[in-house]
Amino acid sequence: MSHLRPELRARAEAIVAVYPQPRSALIPLCHLAQSQDGYLTEPAMVEIAELCGVTPAEVRGTASFYDLLHTEPVGRYVVGVCTNLACMLDGADALLAHAEQRLGCRAGGTTPDGLFTLEETECLADCDVTPCVQVNSRFVRTTTPEALDALLDELAAGGRSEEIPPHGTLNRVFRTVGREAPVEVVAAERAAAREAQAARAAEAEATS
């Protein structure tokens, strides 16, 4: 019995299939599982392990390295406030302090209603609109306490659901094409390309 919902299980199998080695699908599958559960549950990690041909411990071991992969429950909306240098120079510490007060939790914490997790992030690469704020990895460009409050109110009321659904949009657009040729065909093509390349190199050598 699959822990992933049937349509996500099918997606997971399609993702595994586009990689030359199944283990490469590990992180994409973690994102997929998080889009269903918000974080990496035990059964999800077991299922990812099985899909990638590794042990559940290896899934956890890999996931625990990365900021965007959560091995503990998080809120439906993960709010990240960057305080790295460019944002710090534009009042990021005050904005983060405001967010902590407004949400009633420190950075790294989750509101009791399970709606918001607040994070102090490193540079999010949007340094011309500072301080930079993301919700579920979408840039929201709320640089003032007032704008941030308004956004949090809107999210709590279920707004912006197209752009910022609970647990994010990382798995919204999928490949519409699978691998278009069997591995053997690709290998044969690659060998032919190598031969042609070697022949051209030899020819170039001979004429020079």
Next chain:
Amino acid sequence: MTPRIVTARRDYDDSFTLERALATGAYEGLRKALSMTPEAVCAEVDAASLLGRGGAGFPAGRKWSMLRKAPTTYLVINGDESEPATFKDHLLIERDPHQLIEGVVIAAYALQVTQAFIFIRGEFALGLERVSQALNEAYAHGAVGRDIFSSGFSLDIVVHPGAGAYVCGEETSLLESLEGKRGYPRIKPPFFPAAIGLYGEPTVVNNVETVSNLPWIITNGGAAFAALGEGRSTGTRLFALSGHVERPGVYEIEMVKNTFRDLIYSPELGGGVRGGRAVKAIVPGGVSAPWFFPEHLDLPLGQDEVAQAGSMLGSGSIIVMDDTTCMVRATWRITKFFSRESCGQCTPCREGSGWLERVLYRLEHGGGRAEDVDLLLDLCDNIAPGLTWPPQQTTICVLGPSIPSSINSAISRFRQEFIDHVDHGGCPSGH
């Protein structure tokens, strides 16, 4: 007027759609490339002397030529843009995904690679969506996939989401991550993934901006690209300007022909320091770079020019700090970043970054000691012996030896400010 090479479509609201891309010449460079031999495509890129735009500035043509003799198996595009205040690839990924894909196919054809990956940092949810959508369109258009534009050349591209780790911008760490592992940089040698890359196979890793230049280079010729800029720094480059300027943003300007002063003060570029204040310090190429000061303002924005002045152009991100900025706080925040992002494999970086961060914290927040300034330099010296530039390496990757750059710069120039923090029992400006 400098041509816009990689930002030609940035003013269109629908720049990311296939319709807009095709209406503005997308995939023309690819069609031309496919009519040439792979060697001729490589020769154009060699003629352009395109330097890698990821940070190290290695010539892209030379990177490829290492693999031309021994065939390459994989091409990996590094879109894990996370060097603080670097936000140029963010623009290219979100605003012009078709240009990126076209560049990837051209590079793959030149290298005769049949499998490519575009690694995009997980924080770019919209960017991942746009590139994934564009890739679906490109497959349908015949620009990617089997027998591209009836040329006989086939290429599969996979868009791969990262999961939030600065160190994955380091190419061997990125490959580990792409293999589904923790992002631990690999032990060198081999120094390039050309020898042993993804799944142990020869692999080329190129930056997003680097390959985004390829459609223009093939369309207009390598010589036209090399005619821009000066010396080794050819073409245009994206500079990400942030901090205390009136108009922060990403600007595409010709290499070498502009100075730091031009970028910061030109009305059509940075527009001057905010509030008409004076420059105190400049971070010239990502927070791994040693800082510049007002006397460097007239230095040209070129790779060798900046290197000769003792720093690096790196990722092309420039942070301006005005005369109100507390140098201890700025240094502390940069060091906190390295401490959080150290992967933990090597002791000098794992332990050193944390020690440095805690000493800087107590200087800024109260509790600093008179000996702390020298202690900081001593710790830095243990991570990068001699505090030279470029730094001596004590660790597997360059993350560790990058930590001393800002600390050494700030103390060398503003030592008294650090001492004042000790005397005052914290930041005198009351942060």
